[in-house]
Amino acid sequence: MVNCCGLITANKDPVPLKSIEVELEVRDHVATVVSTLNYENKEDKPLEAVFVFPLPGDAAVCHFSAQIGQTQIVAEVKEKQKAREEYDDALSSGQQAFLLEESEQSPDIFSLSVGSLPPGESASIRLDYVTELAVQADDGLRFCLPAVLNPRYQPLGSGGSGGSGGVQVTSVPASLVPYSLSFSARVSSPRPISKVESSCSLDPLQYLNSDQTQATIKLAAGHKFDRDVELLIYYKDAHQPTAVVEAGQASAEPGSLMGDPVVMVSLYPEFPQSVMSSVASCGEFVFLLDRSGSMGCPINNSKQQETRISSARDTLLLLLKSLPMGCYFNIYSFGSSYEHIFPKSVEYSQQTMEEALKKVGEMGANLGGTEILSPLQHIYSQSCIPSQPRQLFVFTDGEVGNTKQVLDLVKKNSGSHRCFSFGIGEGSSSALINGLAKEGGGHAQFITGTDRMQPKVMQSLRFALQPAVVDISVTWDLPKGVSVTVLSPPITALFQGQRSLIYAQLTGQSPKAAEGCVTVKYSLAGHPSQNQLRFSLKPAEDTGSTVHRLGARTLIRSLEMEERERRGQPDGGLKEKVVQLSVQSGVSSSFTAFIAVNKADGEAIQGPLVRRNIPIAWMGVPPSKSRNLRMGAAIFKMDDEFEMADDVPPVMPKQPPRDPLLQLVSLQQASGCWLLDPALSAALGKTSEEVDKSKPAPVNSDVWATVLALIWLHGFKKDAKEEWELLAMKAASWLRSQNAPCLTECVEAGNALLGCSMQKDVLGL
Structure with a gap:
């Protein structure tokens, strides 16, 4: 008989995951996150525990280990299929094994399998990752620990090739998540920390020194898994450009990425106020609005009456009233299908504005699933209007399964438009929202907690109406004998208050006191400008390997995208290059996985293995709608979200009085x-x-x-x-x-x- 005295799921299955402890270290604009997941098997059978969870979309997972009693096992990065086979072989021979892999469809979803945990046994799993912190429109740096994994809608026929590794995602309401979270953060910067804000309750900020360049922060006791943990960190003099040089690892081969020094350059161009206060009177503005069922959820926990879709309707009103006369516009909306207000973009006038607003007022969260690919393909199939630069605004709660396919399409069309993206509500995919803006040369914003959508969107409209920065070039001036290999893709967009990070590998020897220089040149409204930054080529001692891993992650993402573009054609061994770089740097990729096997001498674990899927919080999605999510093959099989039966009219929430x-x-x-x-x-x-x-x-x-x-x-x-x-x-x-x-x-x-x-x-x- 199964002992049910422990924590249990909605299906009355005991949950072997007891607690998650997260320690965050922020250095300037880069974060290192150490998560410890504590497991205990209170049943009388050996268990395999499977946990599917989100991470930030640009995170580089760089360490995975397990502690069982006094034994610590550190995982290795291996080609994904080999890692899976090694895991299966270990379980079938009665050994303990641990497997961590990234979804092939979306880089912000991971699956952790803890295999053969004997009755009464405890295990602690440690997972480390590094990530860049995105800059918000108000100069705050945003860190998000995703606690919510909303089901991702996977359109039929959009990819996935079958295969092994099927994982059932068990969803429970956030209030019933049967494990606890503790979270603490340490922030350090060359500049004073002015404040730290959060969507969650925090203990007061504790400064560690008199110049306020170091501080600690903790999540207040009693935090429930009902939202992502979001921190906004503000520094004084945030716009200063910086360069950090990190020494190569002594154990790595010189000339390799991990063996050479790597420099990370952070650039914040300052644009003249006279230019930035002018707004363009032309452009083609295309607004793409998510109308899937989940957009009917409340936008936050406090204002229950305001839904995501009603806030989006109000935002479209402000956008349409703010457009300049003489521009062109259109509005698309999507769910399982898509609609557009006009067959093609029309000139902005009183008549077209009124027609659009009437249609916007009728929009509800009633189009089923979240198929964003088809409307994007339709938008890109429309020929551009001469002298009217195309600006695309995407509003979504980000619950799609074919993220990489969507981003590849945006990148392919990045030469003809800019893309501004808005992630609405808890659990929106950071890989999708940040990726749309990054590949589309635009700006990303997240609307969570008690945020209002309108100011963030209008900030982005200001960016879209400001003159475009063109002719961007980056040049390096280094001493003789030192060469540079840039790991980052070329900079396609620069906005007021937006940071660009460039990673580069430095190869060769230089005199000890030597320094390098990087120059970014660009043209703005016909005025040529340049930003220049000098940096020492002698790295500080004990700099760790954060910069190397973020540089490796950047290069891995670029190579993965190139491999997808060339799929079906000779690719010059791109997949092999990704696997080699991932193994060498110890950074996860879509073609590799972390595998750890406990080979310590001991008796083989006896008895049939029982599988337990760890539940994760859902926000506003009925628990009866549990989804299948297949990691690796990444097939998300599900009904259309909140698809209404034909004979049941949608229940419209009571409308609050108009602002x-x-x-x-x-x-x-x-x-x-x-x-x-x-x-x-x-x-x-x-x-x-x-x-x-x-x-x-x-x-x-x-x-x-x-x-x-x-x-x-x-x-x-x-x-x-x-x-x-x-x-x-x-x-x-x-x-x-x-x-x-x-x-x-x-x-x-x-x-x-x-x-x-x-x-x-x-x-x-």
């Missing part, structure tokens, strides 16, 4: 002006009579209405300026074009009516 800001914005015309009507008076909190009576006699009614709207925005919604700034600039531009008389008198009368004290220059007049 006054969105009420006012909804009344703006495409040209930028407002019309004087009762709806505007109501949005301003006045009667039509009060508004009409206060209007200066010679002033045109539309000018009066527009001045009032601008005063109200600046006077009452200053805290939401990021959301309305672009449409206010458009309104001010319209007012200037009217050459209206008595504008000063008009502003004074508006201030008196609304109880404000705004100056003309503040309003942009």
